[in-house]
Structure formats: C-alpha cells, structure tokens
Amino acid sequence: RPKVTMSKEARATLTAGRRAKSRQFKVALDEAWNQLGDATKTIASAHHKSIRHVQNELYIGHGILRSRCTKPNMWNAFCWKKNQDSENRNQGRDTLKQLVREHKDEYSALSKEEREVLLKEYADWTKMKTTGTRTSTKSKIIDITQTLKAVENELNSLRCRTGAETILYTTRGSTNLPLRGVTFTTEGVEHFMHSVMSIDNQDLVSKMEGFAIQGIKGAAKNHQDRVSDARSAIHEIINSGLRKITGDPRVNMQWTHYFRNIIQRYQVMIVGWPDNISFVNLSKVSSALPELERLFDLWDTRITCWKTLTDEEFTKMCQERNEKLKSGEIEDIRRRT
Structure with missing residues (x-):
C-alpha cells in the first residue's frame, strides 16, 4: 500500500477537525451530566428520597440494564416448564442434572410449533415476573477497594508528572457497611498531619466516620467510644x-x-x-x-x-x-x- 504524504495545510485541517469533534463530544457529555443531575434532583424531590439514594439507584440500575439478557432461551423455557410440575419443584441444585438426565430426549423431540408455543409462554411469564436485585456487602467493599486503588495510582502518577501532593481520607457513611477508614498520602506530605498539624490520621478518620453517620454529635461520640473501649481493654x-x-x-x-x-x-x-x-x-x-x-x-x-x-x-x-x-x-x- 503506497504511503500518502499529506501537506501541511491538510494536516492542520485534519487536526482542527479532530479537535472540534473532541470539543463537541465533551460538550455533549457535560450536557448529559447536567441533565442527569437535574433529573436526579427532580426524582428525589418527587419521591421524597435523598439525592444520594437516587444516585445510587441510578448507578446500580445502569449496570443491571447493561447486563440483563432480554432474549428468551429455548432450553431455559423448557427447564422452566418442567419446574412448574409439582414433582420437580424445590429440588435445589440437583434439578438441572435431573432434567438433563431424564428429559433430554423429550427436549430434542419437540417440534417447531411446540417450541414456539413454549417459548411464547415463557416470554409472557418473564414479563410478569417480579425480580429484585441485591447489592451484597462484599461487592460494595470490592468496588470501594478497587476504585480507591485506581485513584491512588492516578494520584501517584499525577505527582510524578506535575509534583502535586495529595491527602485523601475515605470513610463509610452508613453503619451497614463494615469498612474501616482509609488514609492515603503521597510521599511529599506523608508526615504532614502528624508532625505539623499534630493530628493523628486514625483519630481524624474516626471522627470523620462519626460525623458522616450521625453528624457533629456522632463525631465526638464515635471517638469517645473508641477511647473508652481501648481503656477498658487495657x-x-x-x-x-x-x-x-x-x-x-x-x-x-x-x-x-x-x-x-x-x-x-x-x-x-x-x-x-x-x-x-x-x-x-x-x-x-x-x-x-x-x-x-x-x-x-x-x-x-x-x-x-x-x-x-x-x-x-x-x-x-x-x-x-x-x-x-x-x-x-x-x-x-x-x-x-
């Protein structure tokens, strides 16, 4: 394939076009985020929910929509039909093995018309089925850990590129999450809080956790409880x-x-x-x-x-x-x- 050499004017035109498209893309993203923010506030106000609650539901719901399979599967429809029989209900994890062993020939013998009827019946049932999605505590911890690790890597890279120093504190905002406070500092300010401000990072994170959960009273109470527990243990x-x-x-x-x-x-x-x-x-x-x-x-x-x-x-x-x-x-x- 022959190599094409572009003129200076052509390269400048191409670069300008790419930059214009990039700006348009960023503008479109900003508009989308603004619309999402307005929609979040509207939903929170209309349904008497906190903005954080709505944001959490939107984030989790987005993942559900991306991962959900909408096309019904013939084998799933057949298994569902067999599971409706009283003798096949509540069989636990051995149900699938039993279906394959006892009904494989029956599944293979289904005619095209029978398959279509069964598939339609299964599709109608899935539309009426009520489903719920539970986000486990373990998945939340993994999400937090991996996200913070990525953030720490980016902050270390930023320091190497620009010399910017960072102090990062992360704590839980709910008692439902068994997460200990996390402290991250880049090398240049690693001992700043302790040596200059005379503040212990763990004390700060502990009070921050109490404040996030219960407000100003919680910050003091959480710290006092931990001090009292430590004294009692000693x-x-x-x-x-x-x-x-x-x-x-x-x-x-x-x-x-x-x-x-x-x-x-x-x-x-x-x-x-x-x-x-x-x-x-x-x-x-x-x-x-x-x-x-x-x-x-x-x-x-x-x-x-x-x-x-x-x-x-x-x-x-x-x-x-x-x-x-x-x-x-x-x-x-x-x-x-």
Missing part, C-alpha cells in the same frame, strides 16, 4: 495478668497505692511501660487513641507485662524507693483515714 488485660501471676482471683490494679498494695504485697511489678505514657490511672491519661492502642499492643505482645521480683530485686527496689522518699523526689501517698 484495664482488663492488666487485671487478668495480675490475677494470673499472683494467684489471687479478686485482686485489681492499684494505681495510687501501686507500691504498697501491689509490689510490697505480691512482690510483682510491671515492666516495659512506654515512656511517653504516664504511669497513672488510664482515665487520667491523655485521650489520644493511638497511644492507647499502642499500649494495648504492647500488653498483647507481652512487651509490657507483669514480672515476679526476686528477693534481691525486691530489696534493691525498696532501698531505691526509701532514698527517693528521703530526698523528696517522691511522696509517700497514704490512704485517708
């Missing part, structure tokens, strides 16, 4: 460990009188407590959820744990405590009488 693991190592099923942690009621009485102590968390009752500690979760992980992995003191270790600890009391470094907190 209290439980501390007390259960103390009861196990002492053999006393009724003993509980004594924060105020820790040395006298725990160390002196049972000769045990806590080791591995993190330096950034004060060794006091957890209800008085900062409510930063990440710190509490980290403390729980330390206990759960036994990095922080109860330890039985040897006689030498116990004697040394008592001597050190007495020296601190004499120097005034610590005060002896006595029980009120």
Whole structure:
C-alpha cells in the first residue's frame, strides 16, 4: 500500500477537525451530566428520597440494564416448564442434572410449533415476573477497594508528572457497611498531619466516620467510644495478668497505692511501660487513641507485662524507693483515714 504524504495545510485541517469533534463530544457529555443531575434532583424531590439514594439507584440500575439478557432461551423455557410440575419443584441444585438426565430426549423431540408455543409462554411469564436485585456487602467493599486503588495510582502518577501532593481520607457513611477508614498520602506530605498539624490520621478518620453517620454529635461520640473501649481493654488485660501471676482471683490494679498494695504485697511489678505514657490511672491519661492502642499492643505482645521480683530485686527496689522518699523526689501517698 503506497504511503500518502499529506501537506501541511491538510494536516492542520485534519487536526482542527479532530479537535472540534473532541470539543463537541465533551460538550455533549457535560450536557448529559447536567441533565442527569437535574433529573436526579427532580426524582428525589418527587419521591421524597435523598439525592444520594437516587444516585445510587441510578448507578446500580445502569449496570443491571447493561447486563440483563432480554432474549428468551429455548432450553431455559423448557427447564422452566418442567419446574412448574409439582414433582420437580424445590429440588435445589440437583434439578438441572435431573432434567438433563431424564428429559433430554423429550427436549430434542419437540417440534417447531411446540417450541414456539413454549417459548411464547415463557416470554409472557418473564414479563410478569417480579425480580429484585441485591447489592451484597462484599461487592460494595470490592468496588470501594478497587476504585480507591485506581485513584491512588492516578494520584501517584499525577505527582510524578506535575509534583502535586495529595491527602485523601475515605470513610463509610452508613453503619451497614463494615469498612474501616482509609488514609492515603503521597510521599511529599506523608508526615504532614502528624508532625505539623499534630493530628493523628486514625483519630481524624474516626471522627470523620462519626460525623458522616450521625453528624457533629456522632463525631465526638464515635471517638469517645473508641477511647473508652481501648481503656477498658487495657484495664482488663492488666487485671487478668495480675490475677494470673499472683494467684489471687479478686485482686485489681492499684494505681495510687501501686507500691504498697501491689509490689510490697505480691512482690510483682510491671515492666516495659512506654515512656511517653504516664504511669497513672488510664482515665487520667491523655485521650489520644493511638497511644492507647499502642499500649494495648504492647500488653498483647507481652512487651509490657507483669514480672515476679526476686528477693534481691525486691530489696534493691525498696532501698531505691526509701532514698527517693528521703530526698523528696517522691511522696509517700497514704490512704485517708
């Protein structure tokens, strides 16, 4: 095939034509989206539904229309007819095998007229049949995961091309969706929220989830509930460990009188407590959820744990405590009488 060399004017004309068609296509798409938006608002107003609800139904319905098969199938019609018989109903997954085994010859022997009648009868029945489509929770999670992955890839590509940095937060807007909050940051702003704004991403996503579900009250309540649950879990693991190592099923942690009621009485102590968390009752500690979760992980992995003191270790600890009391470094907190 001979190669055709176009002149400069012809190439310019062709390029201009392509650009004009591209603009027209984009304009048509914009008009379609505007019309769809107006239709969504109209439907929501007329049927007293939220715009989000209508958008969700439109999106799912579009997929149903694309995937639905409208042409009736002869074999399906035959199977449907046989399934109408009382002896073939409610046979479960073995019904198809039974139909193929017992009625294959009968299906092959059908005349053209019989097939047409059966097909028409089946088509009429499908028009009257009420169908429902259920979007499973699993499919929603997969949809969210795959979409976010595609978005993250696009944002990383955008950063490579233009240097733009992005922070993205995603959370569920309904309790029906078991989705944990998702945080995404490009490399340039990976530590921005924590180091500059002093905001923990998980705290932010947690409050964002509560706000999305219940409004401003939900944001605070959701965070408070998670903090309370974390404290309760830590209290439980501390007390259960103390009861196990002492053999006393009724003993509980004594924060105020820790040395006298725990160390002196049972000769045990806590080791591995993190330096950034004060060794006091957890209800008085900062409510930063990440710190509490980290403390729980330390206990759960036994990095922080109860330890039985040897006689030498116990004697040394008592001597050190007495020296601190004499120097005034610590005060002896006595029980009120």
